[in-house]
Amino acid sequence: MPKNKYKEILRSKIKGAIEQALAVKNNISHSVVKGEIVEILIKELFAPLLPSDIGAGTGQIIENHNNLCSTQQDIILYDKSILPPVLFENKIGVFPIESVLYTIEVKTTLTAKELRKAHSAATELTKFTFLPGLQDDKGKEKHHPIERPRSVVFGLTSDLKAGRKSEAQRYKEIYGDGYPYIRAICVADKEYWHEANGMWIKHSAQDQYDEILSFIGGVMNTYKRVALSRHNPNLGHYVIDTPEDGEFNTIYSGTETIVKLKCENCSCKAVMYFGNTKISVNTKDGFISNDLCSKCGGSLIAPGGKYEIQDSELIRIGDFEENDIS
Secondary structure (H helix, E strand, C coil): CCCCHHHHHHHHHHHHHHHHHHHHHHHCCHHHHHHHHHHHHHHHHHHHHCCCCCEEEEEEEECCCCCCECCCEEEEEECCCCCCCEECHHHEEEEEHHHEEEEEEEEEEECHHHHHHHHHHHHHHCCCCCCCCEECCCCCEECCCCCCCEEEEEEEEECCCCCCCCHHHHHHHHHCCCCCCEEEEEECCCEEEEEECCEEEECCCCCCCHHHHHHHHHHHHHHHHHHHCCCCCCHHHHCCCCCCCCCCCCCCCCCCCEEEEEECCCCCEEEEECCCCCCCEEECCCEEEEEECCCCCCEEEECCEEEEEECCEEEEEECCCCCCCC
């Protein structure tokens, strides 16, 4: 049967990238090896072989809610159409968590110690929160299910001896009864494992670098689903300062009438909008928002009574009057 030409072209590119990386590993002083290899893998392996809507860089991941910042990530695969990273020279940058699809820990020689470090780094990323990427029919942001970045490990070589335990078995000994936050392990010219549905699955290699082809194929098959789960978060949250009490200094524009609400449980405040309504109100039941307090989940209410418009705001001017219902 004729060989798949697409696959063979990719294999030739992989061969060149891996041989170049191994040459650096074997011939350059240890202090600069890791950075050089990461640069080679970004430039010669991941950037040219992955779809054009995936960017590849190196740096730190940030999140907006608690201002968390990750440790240095060897390779970050991201979708800049979700939120763009801030990039410097040689694809080094700062990457909003919402745009990060994959993190790849690169190991010149994969050992148990290095695998533990990779597991720890992957675990830390689970603490990061995401900006919502959807809005309700009133334009208010709402949270939704997302797929977190997939953390994987790529090794040029491994210290495991042939015929003994596999990389998946070694990793299982590390996370034990916990969760495998590393979702795939690939060692060049040796083996590729990925975790799915409670199982570690090995991809057998028939020809040289089939394990890397399977690894790249796994990314190709999953990155779009991860990206689509993020929807369209607002980049402005990363650059607009929010007051510590959550309240901005405001002046009514006059385009909409509002009534101020308070949470029945805590000190949070909110407003209810009435469009360009110009009527006064006499209400027994008061006002209650369909939304709940973002801090405690309590009801947002304003008491019953007589209200009249003053400077685009419904102001309570007295008690409810039964014979004066408007």
